[in-house]
Amino acid sequence: xxxxxxxxxxxxxxxxxxxxxxxxxxxxxxxxxxxxxxxxxxxxxxxxxxxxxxxxxxxxxxxxxxxxxxxxxxxxxxxxxxxxxxxxxxxxxxxxxxxxxxxxxxxxxxxxxxxxxxxxxxxxxxxxxxxx
Amino acid sequence: xxxxxxxxxxxxxxxxxxxxxxxxxxxxxxxxxxxxxxxxxxxxxxxxxxxxxxxxxxxxxxxxxxxxxxxxxxxxxxxxxxxxxxxxxxxxxxxxxxxxxxxxxxxxxxxxxxxxxxxxxxxxxxxxxxxx
DNA sequence: CAGTATCCATCTTGATACTG
DNA sequence: CAGTATCAAGATGGATACTG
Numbered sequence: 001x002x003x004x005x006x007x008x009x010x011x012x013x014x015x016x017x018x019x020x021x022x023x024x025x026x027x028x029x030x031x032x033x034x035x036x037x038x039x040x041x042x043x044x045x046x047x048x049x050x051x052x053x054x055x056x057x058x059x060x061x062x063x064x065x066x067x068x069x070x071x072x073x074x075x076x077x078x079x080x081x082x083x084x085x086x087x088x089x090x091x092x093x094x095x096x097x098x099x100x101x102x103x104x105x106x107x108x109x110x111x112x113x114x115x116x117x118x119x120x121x122x123x124x125x126x127x128x129x130x131x132x
Numbered sequence: 133x134x135x136x137x138x139x140x141x142x143x144x145x146x147x148x149x150x151x152x153x154x155x156x157x158x159x160x161x162x163x164x165x166x167x168x169x170x171x172x173x174x175x176x177x178x179x180x181x182x183x184x185x186x187x188x189x190x191x192x193x194x195x196x197x198x199x200x201x202x203x204x205x206x207x208x209x210x211x212x213x214x215x216x217x218x219x220x221x222x223x224x225x226x227x228x229x230x231x232x233x234x235x236x237x238x239x240x241x242x243x244x245x246x247x248x249x250x251x252x253x254x255x256x257x258x259x260x261x262x263x264x
Numbered sequence: 265c266a267g268t269a270t271c272c273a274t275c276t277t278g279a280t281a282c283t284g
Numbered sequence: 285c286a287g288t289a290t291c292a293a294g295a296t297g298g299a300t301a302c303t304g
Binding site: 274279280 | 285295296299301
Binding site: 025027028029030032033034035039040075076077078079099102103106109110111113114115117118119120121123124125127128129 | 157159160161162164165166167171172207208209210211231234235238241242243245246247249250251252253255256257259260261
C-alpha cells in the first residue's frame with residue numbers, strides 16, 4: 001500500500017502548481033493584461049491623461065462597474081495614477097504612470113504581431129472548422 | 133422627445149463595440165494569449181515537440197479537460213500541430229507550427245518585462261493596500 | 265461627474281467517471 | 285495513452301438603481 005493515493009498526489013501537484021503560479025512574474029503579468037478591459041484602457045490612456053467620462057465614452061460598451069474596477073486594479077498595480085480635482089462637480093483624471101508607460105511598447109508589439117499574423121490565424125480557423 | 137432613449141443608445145454603443153472587438157486583431161490576440169493555459173503550453177512546447185502525457189506532467193495542475201481544450205484551440209488557430217502515431221497504445225505529439233514559433237519572441241518579451249518590473253508592481257500593490 | 269451597491273444570468277473551470 | 289462526457293460550483297460581467 002502506497003503512502004499516498006492518486007487524489008493525494010494530484011492535490012500535491014495542484015499546490016505545487018499554485019506556488020509556481022504565485023511566484024512566476026510572467027504569469028502575473030499575463031493575468032493582468034489578459035483582463036478584458038485592461039489593454040483598452042491602457043491604449044486609451046496612451047494619448048495622454050483622460051477623464052473618467054472620456055474613458056467611458058472612448059471605450060464604448062464598457063459598463064461603469066467594469067471601467068471603475070479596471071481603473072482601480074491598474075491604480076493598485078501602479079500602472080495608472082488617479083487625480084481628483086475637488087471642484088463641483090468633481091473631476092477625476094487618469095494617467096499612465098512611468099511604470100505604465102514602460103508597458104506600452106509591449107502592447108504595441110502585441111498589436112504589431114496581431115496585425116501581421118492574425119489573418120493567418122483566421123485562415124487556420126476556417127480550414128480547421130471546414131475539416132472538422 | 134428624442135428618437136432614441138438612453139437604453140437604445142447604450143445598445144447601439146454595445147453593438148458598435150462588439151463590431152470593433154470582432155474586427156480588432158490585437159483584441160483577438162489578447163483574448164488568445166490571455167487564456168490561463170495558453171502561455172504555459174506554448175512555453176512548454178518551446179523546448180520542442182512534446183507528448184500529451186509530457187505536457188500534462190510539465191504543466192502540473194492542469195486538468196485533462198483544460199489541457200485538451202487548450203491544445204485544440206491552439207491547433208485550430210494554427211499555432212500548434214498535432215501528430216498521431218497509431219501504435220498501441222496510441223501516441224500523440226504536439227509541436228509549435230512556424231506561425232506558433234513567431235509568437236514565441238512575443239511571449240519572451242512579456243517574460244522579460246515581467247521579470248524586470250513585476251517587483252515594482254508588487255510593491256505598488258502593497259503600498260496601495262496599506263493606504264486603503 | 266464619478267462613482268457605489270445589489271442582483272442575477274452566463275461563462276468558465278474542475279472533479280469525476282468512462283472509453284477506443 | 286489520450287482522450288470524451290457530464291455535472292456542479294465559483295468567478296465574471298452586465299443591468300439597474302442610488303449617492304456625495
